[in-house]
Amino acid sequence: MRDDDAAGQARSDTLLEWYDRHARDLPWRVPPGAARSPDPYRIWLSEVMLQQTTVAAVRAYFERFTQLWPTVADLAQADDGRVMAEWAGLGYYARARNLLKCARVVAAEHQGRFPDRQEDLLKLPGIGPYTAAAIAAIAFDRPAVVMDGNVERVMARLHDIHTPLPAAKPELKAEAAALTPAARPGDYAQAVMDLGATICTPRSPACGICPWRAPCLARARGTAAVLPRKAPKKAKPVRLGIAYVGRTPGGDWLLERRPDSGLLGGMLGWPGSPWAETTPAETPPVAARWCDVGAEARHTFTHFHLRLALRVAVIDPAQVPADGPLLLVPKHRFRPSDLPTVMRKAFDLAHGAMESP
DNA sequence: AATACGGGGCA
DNA sequence: TGCCCAGTATT
Numbered sequence: 001m002r003d004d005d006a007a008g009q010a011r012s013d014t015l016l017e018w019y020d021r022h023a024r025d026l027p028w029r030v031p032p033g034a035a036r037s038p039d040p041y042r043i044w045l046s047e048v049m050l051q052q053t054t055v056a057a058v059r060a061y062f063e064r065f066t067q068l069w070p071t072v073a074d075l076a077q078a079d080d081g082r083v084m085a086e087w088a089g090l091g092y093y094a095r096a097r098n099l100l101k102c103a104r105v106v107a108a109e110h111q112g113r114f115p116d117r118q119e120d121l122l123k124l125p126g127i128g129p130y131t132a133a134a135i136a137a138i139a140f141d142r143p144a145v146v147m148d149g150n151v152e153r154v155m156a157r158l159h160d161i162h163t164p165l166p167a168a169k170p171e172l173k174a175e176a177a178a179l180t181p182a183a184r185p186g187d188y189a190q191a192v193m194d195l196g197a198t199i200c201t202p203r204s205p206a207c208g209i210c211p212w213r214a215p216c217l218a219r220a221r222g223t224a225a226v227l228p229r230k231a232p233k234k235a236k237p238v239r240l241g242i243a244y245v246g247r248t249p250g251g252d253w254l255l256e257r258r259p260d261s262g263l264l265g266g267m268l269g270w271p272g273s274p275w276a277e278t279t280p281a282e283t284p285p286v287a288a289r290w291c292d293v294g295a296e297a298r299h300t301f302t303h304f305h306l307r308l309a310l311r312v313a314v315i316d317p318a319q320v321p322a323d324g325p326l327l328l329v330p331k332h333r334f335r336p337s338d339l340p341t342v343m344r345k346a347f348d349l350a351h352g353a354m355e356s357p
Numbered sequence: 358a359a360t361a362c363g364g365g366g367c368a
Numbered sequence: 369t370g371c372c373c374a375g376t377a378t379t
Binding site: 358359360361362364365366367368 | 369370371372373375376377378379
């Protein structure tokens with residue numbers, strides 16, 4: 001065991017030396033060696049945004065959110081619709097709903113301070129095993145074992161593990177735990193994830209410049225590019241739907257607030273038919289002369305492809321019930337960027353069709 | 358254990 | 369255009 005400990009120590013030291021020289025400059029990051037300590041609010045916000053999402057996509061959203069809501073107390077008081085609108089385009093909208101829930105729990109039940117232990121962080125909405133470990137390690141420098149897709153890939157290659165995911169997870173986690181150091185665990189966690197994101201990449205890893213090229217078994221055996229192995233995935237079915245893009249004579253838009261649970265939950269969207277495998281029936285939200293737009297919006301979600309046929313009409317505002325999910329958004333307050341991507345695609349096509357009759 | 362849940366990047 | 373990537377909540 002002592003040999004393993006010593007080898008692990010040497011590896012984490014090697015990685016920390018690399019991180020001291022090559023740490024990425026990120027808006028939410030405190031550089032290694034800096035005097036200040038990280039703001040748990042900013043670490044939490046960035047980690048939730050980074051779930052299933054690339055750094056490139058997150059940057060602008062992070063800047064915007066921290067500018068609008070500099071503290072967790074500010075976010076806790078924010079308007080729900082405003083937060084959903086600012087999240088639009090980032091995807092996985094349950095994250096935004098849980099973000100608000102979590103901010104309100106922290107503000108009301110934790111005096112505006114995030115818990116510093118993984119076990120307590122795990123109880124908060126939207127914080128699972130990965131995010132709890134990441135906050136504990138990065139914000140509070142606790143030796144939590146941070147397991148994300150990057151770490152899984154790095155461990156699979158370092159130890160040349162060929163068991164397919166997700167079956168390999170326990171083994172990969174054990175290897176990651178054995179390497180997590182007692183000194184500078186926060187920097188170590190960020191270092192492994194940086195390594196996975198910049199060098200030990202999913203395709204064509206840059207083994208030649210990797211700080212772990214010496215101990216890496218997959219590098220020695222030439223198997224890095226095929227690891228980690230994954231269980232085969234199933235094909236995505238096609239679903240069909242119709243969306244109705246309506247506008248009043250005054251130029252206000254007819255939208256609906258989608259239910260909190262389910263696909264695009266809590267987001268604005270165009271009213272329409274359910275999305276199913278078969279051709280949908282016409283289900284106009286209000287009576288009007290709906291015109292077929294020649295084009296359809298195509299969009300791929302996690303588990304199906306959608307083809308959305310489009311109808312446009314000038315509608316009578318008096319036809320819109322005051323209760324229910326439908327709402328008229330005034331012309332000057334409507335921002336296409338407040339919509340999830342599929343709804344923005346539908347708008348772009350419908351709007352083009354309305355401009356040129 | 359399996360499924361629902363977006364969107365962006367790259368070949 | 370199509371394939372790859374990747375945490376949390378729910379069932």
